[in-house]
Amino acid sequence: MNKCLALIGVVASLSAVSGPGVAAAERGGSVTKMEFGKTAEGTPVELYVLKNGGLTAKVMTYGAIITEIDAPDRQGKSADVTLGFDDLGGYLAGHPYFGATVGRVANRIARGKFTLDGKDYTLAVNNGPNALHGGKKGFDKVVWTAEDVSASSGPSVRMTYVSKDGEEGYPGTLKASVTFSVTEKAELRIDYSATADRDTPVNLTNHSYFNLAGPASGSILGHELTLEADRYTPVDDTLIPTGKIEAVLGTPLDFTKPTAIGARIDQLKGDPGGYDHNFVLNSDRFDASRTGPILAARVHEPTSGRVMEVFTTEPGVQFYSGNFLDGTVKGKGGVAYRKHQGLCLEAQHFPDSVHHANFPSIILKPGATYTQTTIYKFSAR
Numbered sequence: 001m002n003k004c005l006a007l008i009g010v011v012a013s014l015s016a017v018s019g020p021g022v023a024a025a026e027r028g029g030s031v032t033k034m035e036f037g038k039t040a041e042g043t044p045v046e047l048y049v050l051k052n053g054g055l056t057a058k059v060m061t062y063g064a065i066i067t068e069i070d071a072p073d074r075q076g077k078s079a080d081v082t083l084g085f086d087d088l089g090g091y092l093a094g095h096p097y098f099g100a101t102v103g104r105v106a107n108r109i110a111r112g113k114f115t116l117d118g119k120d121y122t123l124a125v126n127n128g129p130n131a132l133h134g135g136k137k138g139f140d141k142v143v144w145t146a147e148d149v150s151a152s153s154g155p156s157v158r159m160t161y162v163s164k165d166g167e168e169g170y171p172g173t174l175k176a177s178v179t180f181s182v183t184e185k186a187e188l189r190i191d192y193s194a195t196a197d198r199d200t201p202v203n204l205t206n207h208s209y210f211n212l213a214g215p216a217s218g219s220i221l222g223h224e225l226t227l228e229a230d231r232y233t234p235v236d237d238t239l240i241p242t243g244k245i246e247a248v249l250g251t252p253l254d255f256t257k258p259t260a261i262g263a264r265i266d267q268l269k270g271d272p273g274g275y276d277h278n279f280v281l282n283s284d285r286f287d288a289s290r291t292g293p294i295l296a297a298r299v300h301e302p303t304s305g306r307v308m309e310v311f312t313t314e315p316g317v318q319f320y321s322g323n324f325l326d327g328t329v330k331g332k333g334g335v336a337y338r339k340h341q342g343l344c345l346e347a348q349h350f351p352d353s354v355h356h357a358n359f360p361s362i363i364l365k366p367g368a369t370y371t372q373t374t375i376y377k378f379s380a381r
């Protein structure tokens with residue numbers, strides 16, 4: 001435990017708050033709240049530790065960032081499987097979205113411009129010629145308000161943030177909430193919700209970097225990945241989708257069967273190379289009648305035996321193989337994070353959807369509620 005953490009208190013021991021219910025006591029779980037320092041403006045940041053059975057997740061109010069996930073290997077030995085920092089200072093100093101909640105619009109918007117309801121909008125260009133991950137001060141860099149919303153099903157914290165009309169160039173006031181829960185099924189469940197008072201694009205995701213062998217264990221190229229995706233959205237050399245939807249069959253993007261991430265990565269052209277692609281998830285996810293998250297991806301790390309499955313309600317997943325990590329960022333324990341040391345599976349709508357009428361729409365209208373649920377489920381074999 002980091003020394004700068006001050007324990008505010010065990011907010012809820014679920015077996016205690018759930019009353020005499022035996023089932024709840026059996027399930028157990030707890031939420032512990034700690035001080036995690038202050039932002040440069042002096043705003044206090046809190047860290048919530050959600051524990052249920054063998055799985056622990058830590059989430060802080062700055063950026064609604066997941067700072068740690070501890071999951072057991074096949075021997076039952078727990079290790080942190082995410083990249084990040086030991087203290088708030090590391091996050092405040094700037095980083096490539098470790099663990100972050102990303103919004104108002106995740107991924108890229110070409111040239112930082114879009115037109116909605118006949119009006120032109122201009123966003124900050126912060127990634128080559130394009131806008132990336134919500135702007136200069138996106139949802140990953142604001143302080144969210146947290147509330148313990150634990151239930152008998154497990155420890156749970158809801159983070160809320162109100163993004164003002166015009167913030168980062170986006171139209172309308174957006175009220176967003178992200179609820180993190182750790183279930184008795186060894187799942188970290190993330191439920192997003194948002195409403196707006198004007199039409200606005202919304203595409204929220206989580207940008208955790210995973211290394212199932214532990215973050216000091218070198219590259220993720222030996223991790224075996226399966227993606228429930230027969231198709232992907234090809235991109236130009238600034239990573240903006242061309243608008244086409246193409247088959248992965250016969251390409252290095254075919255992860256329809258378990259395949260080591262490093263097996264064909266050298267076949268991908270470009271600088272810095274590697275995987276940074278939106279996969280179109282199979283099934284009828286575009287159908288509004290969808291009822292809940294379904295399997296999108298599975299990752300198996302052969303040495304530890306850890307398995308992570310990703311379930312989501314979203315139509316796409318951006319698989320990013322940590323290509324821009326170059327050893328300059330030193331993370332937990334002072335470890336320099338090198339190329340391919342972590343992988344991201346960002347469940348979301350497709351990049352640059354505002355420019356492609358053939359992609360599922362990301363426009364939220366007043367009176368409607370945006371929802372998305374993504375589950376990271378851990379096991380070992």
Ligand code: GLA
Nearest residue numbers: 096097107276318320324344
């Ligand atoms: C996403 C993008 C990548 C990169 C990372 C952050 O995954 O698709 O190109 O920008 O975020 O470094």
